[in-house]
Amino acid sequence: MCLVTVLGNLLIILAISADSHLHTPMYFFLSNLSLPEIGFTSTTVPKMIVDIQSHSRVISSAGLPDSDVSLPFLEAWKRDMLLSVMAYDRFVAICHPLYHSVIMSPCFCGFLVLLSFFFFSVF
Structure with a gap:
């Protein structure tokens, strides 16, 4: 499912950049919305699958500064702003x-x- 989501978002970006009729602000923003979705899917979902398979419910304090926790929040804020x-x-x-x-x-x-x-x- 992770691979389908990433490929679907890449297909959206490629389709919008390839067709000159889609070079409008709405599609420009849509293609830029696909970028944070790729980031969210490729960082959060694999970590979640590993945690589910290992029955781990603990977030270590060493893992907080890593991209596993901070990047999804940034990606969500970028999505909301977009x-x-x-x-x-x-x-x-x-x-x-x-x-x-x-x-x-x-x-x-x-x-x-x-x-x-x-x-x-920046923040």
């Missing part, structure tokens, strides 16, 4: 359709994605 940016894009598209391409320029979309990826990485 979902907020996607909601803002839909708001602009519905409420200001004539100004959508001006407001959601490629430069501004790139800035919003960089902001979502690096804002919570």
Whole structure:
């Protein structure tokens, strides 16, 4: 299931980058939403499967700074920030359709994605 999720997200990224009709802000944000999903799936799910198989219910204090615990929280915050940016894009598209391409320029979309990826990485 882990492999299917990673391959599905990679397929989304490849399909959006390959088709020029999909180079709109909504699909740009969707492809960037696939990146944290790949990170979450490849770090959290294998650790969870190992813990289930070994019947381990203990999180050691040495494991807290590792990516097993801190990375999934960062990935969740990135996903939430990207979902907020996607909601803002839909708001602009519905409420200001004539100004959508001006407001959601490629430069501004790139800035919003960089902001979502690096804002919570600093903290």
